[in-house]
Amino acid sequence: MEGKPLVLVGVGKVGIGIVSRIPGSARVYVDTDSRTLMGLEGTTVFIGAETGGTGTGKAPRKAYGMAQQERDAIHAALSGAEAAIVVGAAGGGTAAGASAVVAECAKEVGIAVAVFMLEPLGFEGQSRLAAAKQYLRLIEQHADALFVLPGKTCKEPIETEPTLSQRFAAIENGLLDILHTFRDCLDHGLDIGDFRALLESCGRAQIGFGSAKLEQGIELAFEAACRRSFLDIESFRVAQGLSLLVVAPPELNADDLLRVTRRLEGLVPNASLDTHLVAVPGADALCRVLVISRAIPAEVEAPTPDSVEQPSDEELVLNGVNLEVPTYVRRARLRML
Numbered sequence: 430m431e432g433k434p435l436v437l438v439g440v441g442k443v444g445i446g447i448v449s450r451i452p453g454s455a456r457v458y459v460d461t462d463s464r465t466l467m468g469l470e471g472t473t474v475f476i477g478a479e480t481g482g483t484g485t486g487k488a489p490r491k492a493y494g495m496a497q498q499e500r501d502a503i504h505a506a507l508s509g510a511e512a513a514i515v516v517g518a519a520g521g522g523t524a525a526g527a528s529a530v531v532a533e534c535a536k537e538v539g540i541a542v543a544v545f546m547l548e549p550l551g552f553e554g555q556s557r558l559a560a561a562k563q564y565l566r567l568i569e570q571h572a573d574a575l576f577v578l579p580g581k582t583c584k585e586p587i588e589t590e591p592t593l594s595q596r597f598a599a600i601e602n603g604l605l606d607i608l609h610t611f612r613d614c615l616d617h618g619l620d621i622g623d624f625r626a627l628l629e630s631c632g633r634a635q636i637g638f639g640s641a642k643l644e645q646g647i648e649l650a651f652e653a654a655c656r657r658s659f660l661d662i663e664s665f666r667v668a669q670g671l672s673l674l675v676v677a678p679p680e681l682n683a684d685d686l687l688r689v690t691r692r693l694e695g696l697v698p699n700a701s702l703d704t705h706l707v708a709v710p711g712a713d714a715l716c717r718v719l720v721i722s723r724a725i726p727a728e729v730e731a732p733t734p735d736s737v738e739q740p741s742d743e744e745l746v747l748n749g750v751n752l753e754v755p756t757y758v759r760r761a762r763l764r765m766l
């Protein structure tokens with residue numbers, strides 16, 4: 430595992446495409462399709478011999494069975510790491526079916542494991558969504574942390590309907606920001622033990638990423654994490670805990686950080702907040718913030734295009750703080766006081 434404590438695991442074509450864009454990490458690629466495994470830097474695990482190496486044709490059950498046959502290879506690819514982050518698109522047969530097996534194998538070799546699954550988009554149909562949800566429940570049984578990323582993020586332009594490729598790019602870039610930040614946290618001093626403990630406390634969770642220049646202040650990055658990403662701040666209400674990860678230059682103003690943590694604590698008086706600060710030197714470095722809503726009930730899912738309702742002009746006001754309203758949250762007529 431190249432001596433790296435964190436291993437990124439791409440499962441299926443989309444998961445592999447995303448993980449292959451995070452250089453500097455230990456990477457494992459799992460697929461039933463032999464073509465997507467060609468020319469990758471990292472460890473490949475081919476699980477598709479039974480279907481002739483041509484994928485599953487969107488059949489998670491087949492992928493689940495084939496991954497079970499390759500458990501030894503999956504164990505071998507993961508062993509040596511301390512934590513794994515598994516990435517895939519739940520609308521794909523391979524990602525939906527094999528990710529649960531990968532998560533189970535990770536636990537068997539003693540690794541903390543988080544799974545990031547992209548939800549199918551609304552137009553892919555109810556049966557695809559239902560199959561994805563079924564396998565997400567299976568993944569949840571094995572993974573320490575499960576982040577289901579909605580098919581829409583607020584990074585899309587609000588005034589125009591995005592094209593399909595813009596929508597995919599927004600989702601992928603949002604996830605890449607999160608994965609880069611995790612990697613940088615570990616590369617710059619976050620204890621792997623703390624990272625493991627964080628993942629192990631997540632359960633079903635949501636995550637938001639925001640960034641701002643040092644001179645703009647950490648609060649701006651925090652607000653962006655709450656309004657422009659995969660985080661529905663309604664989940665704060667039901668989360669059993671919140672985590673704040675801050676990656677910033679050492680010149681970060683301590684009072685500004687205190688103000689952010691006070692704001693978060695004010696938002697969730699009944700949930701515990703744990704904060705991790707990682708200082709990264711660099712004159713032009715950004716302040717980056719990850720906000721994680723931990724241990725939320727499964728029924729509080731991040732909104733998807735399917736759940737989008739009539740647009741409304743309501744503003745989101747939380748404990749007197751206007752966080753601006755993400756498009757999808759506004760459309761879901763969310764109002765929190």
Ligand SMILES: Nc1nc2c(ncn2[C@@H]2O[C@H](COP(=O)(O)OP(=O)(O)OP(=O)(O)O)[C@@H](O)[C@H]2O)c(=O)[nH]1
Binds near residue numbers: 485487488517598
């Ligand atoms: N982010 C992103 N998602 C995509 C893209 N194309 C398709 N998707 C989504 O990904 C799902 C398909 O995932 P894949 O990774 O191709 O499937 P797979 O895991 O390889 O599974 P198989 O069905 O066995 O090929 C679709 O249901 C879409 O929701 C893309 O370019 N980017």
Ligand SMILES: [Mg+2]
Binds near residue numbers: 442484485521523
């Ligand atoms: Mg495929």
